[in-house]
Amino acid sequence: MIRLHNTLTRTVEDFKPLKDGVVTMYVCGPTVYDDPHIGHARSAFIFEILRRYLEFTGHQVRFVRNVTDVDDKIIDRARRELEIRNTKYDIRDLGKVCNEVAQRYLKSYHEMMDRLGIRRPDLEPKATEHVIPDMTDSIAKLLIAGVAYEAGGDVYFSVRKCEGYGRLSNRTVDELQAGARVEPGEHPDPTPQVGAGKRDPLDFALWKAAKPGEPSWRSPWGDGRPGWHIECSTMSTKYLGDAIDLHGGGVDLVFPHHENEIAQAQAVGKPFARCWVHNGLLTVSGEKMSKSLGNYITASTVLEAYPHPDYLKLFFLKTHYRSPIDYSRERMDEAKKNWHEFSRFFQHCDQRQVASYAGAEKLPEVTAAQRGFDEAMDDDLNTPKALSVLFDLVNLGDRLLASGQLNQIRPIYDVLLRCGTVVGLFLQGMAEESPSTLQRLQALIAQRDAARQAKDFAAADAIRKTLRDEGIVLSDTENGTFWRRAG
Ligand SMILES: [Zn+2]
Incomplete structure (x- = not known):
């Protein structure tokens, strides 16, 4: 049974979905x-691993992730771009440029995900497509419930009308109020200060009156x-129901x-x-990544220097998902x-045609390794421990290869592939390929998947043959x- 750390209870607990x-x-x-920067890549990858592991343990996962495509940061960016083009720009162009900005960077986000072999969610609702009627309905209900004001x-x-506020962050309303001023967080609350209509500094905006353009x-x-907050509770309940698992x-x-x-959800x-x-x-x-410190590292910059996506994935997996992680070239190297330890082993197996030793x-070590991997993953996705099991297994495989015990290697090969793919490794081949080759291969594999789904087996076979x-x-x-290069 998989156990996960629940921030709400601050414990690692058995994970039982509402519906079996x-x-x-x-x-x-x-x-x-x-x-997207590498922090975004890490977060996306972690939830891909959680999704993969839930699927691997027999669950059907319904995964929704929103896209915030209207926000102060997008508007600021659009304003700056308009100023660069023309200092006396027409304010009526702002909306159009906001749209362009959002579309451009959503595309960039998707490209990063594709490069890393991270699948899209089942649904990816956009904020701008759910303002009317979904979010306005949610806001109206909060006004009717008497917990919101115009x-x-x-x-x-109105935060102080909400019983239990602070339970997730484990602080009282007064502590949070003090903290709110010091630490605005990733998305600083851009609402006006008290006096401009807000009755309490802790209250937050559900609806923001339009400014010109x-x-x-x-x-x-x-x-x-x-x-921003009303976006997520609205989308979550709309697409997944009033109570969800994760x-x-x-x-x-x-x-x-x-x-x-x-x-917002519990008030209604x-x-x-x-x-x-x-x-x-x-x-x-x-240091915290920021543009002003000049240490803002985009995912695509890393993938240029370290073209195989598994390098970055391994770097992420070596740290537990709840721990902070520090990026450096040394740790990437x-x-x-x-990764090359795995790659070399697979290549040697291919050369020696290990796959034919069915x-x-x-070996008992292999059975134990498989169990050790599953236990580590069950324990709040302990990927550093799960990886150490796989490294031990590769070492064992190398020793057997060196001593020519080829018929013992096939099970190791199989377990490594099985476990590796569970944590998102080995999906993009085992050789270091150029980014353009990887992109082409991924596109062809996606095309073949689509052909197979459509039962167009001739087209699927043609792609297999080309490759x-x-x-x-x-x-x-x-x-x-x-995929892999034939040995
Ligand atoms: Zn959210």
């Missing part, structure tokens, strides 16, 4: 105003746009974002999420070295299709 065999999971998605075209949520929608409270995001979202999501009697999973943050050489008996002629072999497994 089906897991509903909502993760806060990107605000698309810039190219103030000069804005609508605020900003993207806006009609509402009973005047033209404006929704706040809600995830970076630990920087615990307060205020997730605390506010809970308040919805139980909301049962288990809250938060990933630790990423620093660069010990180390991950690259680790029916070999599993075979280039010396690339495809293997279909329950964890997806992976």
Whole structure:
């Protein structure tokens, strides 16, 4: 049974979905105003691993992740771009450029995911497509429930009317209020200060009155746009139901974002999420990443220097998902070295045609390794421990190869592939290929998957043949299709 750390209870507990065999999971998605950095890549990868492991243990996962495509950061970016083009720009162009910014960086986010072999969620709802009627309906219900108030075209949520507020962040309302001023978090609350309509500094905006040129929608409270928090609780309940199994995001979202999501949902009697999973943050050489410090590292920069996506994935997997992780070239080089241990082993196996030694008996060490891997993953996704099991297994395989005990190797090969794919490794081949080759291979494999789904087996076989002629072999497994260069 898988056990997960629940931020709400601050313990590692047995994970039991509401409905046997089906897991509903909502993760806060990107605000698309810039190219994704490696912290975004880490978070996306962690929830891909959680999803993969849940699937691997027999669950059907329904995964929704939103896209915040209207937000102060997007508007600021659009304003700066307009200023660069023309200092006396027409304010009416702002909405259009906001759209361009959001589309450009959503594309960039998707490209990063594709390069890393991270699958898209089942649903990826956009904020701008759910303002009317979904978010305005949610806000109206909060007003009717008496926990929200209108103030000069804005609508605020009244935090002190909400019993249990602070439960997720484990602080009282007064402690949070003090903390709120010092630590604005990733998405600073851009609402006006007290006096401009907000009655309490802890209250947060559900609806923001439109400023000139900003993207806006009609509402009973005047033209404006929704706040960020109402977006997620609305999308989560709309697509996954009033009670869901898992809600995830970076630990920087615990307060205020997730605390506010809970308040919004529970104020209208919805139980909301049962288990809250938060990933630790990423620093660069010990410092928080920021543009002003000049240490903002995009995922695509890393993938240029370290082209095989498994290098970055291994670097992530070597740290537990809840711990902070520090990025450095040394640690990436180390991950690259680790990966080549796997790569060399697979290549040697291919050269010695290990795959043809079927029916070999599993050594007790191999059975123990498989169990050790599963136990580590069950224990709140302890990937560092799970990886150490795989490294031991590769060492054993190397020793057997060296002593020519080829019929003992096939089970090791199989277990490594099985476990590796569970944690998202080995999906993009085992040789260091150029980024363009990797991209092409991924595109062809996706095309072949689509052809197979459409039962167009002729087209699927043609793609397999094209690749075979280039010396690339495809293997279909329950964890997806992976490829390798023929030995
Ligand atoms: Zn969210």
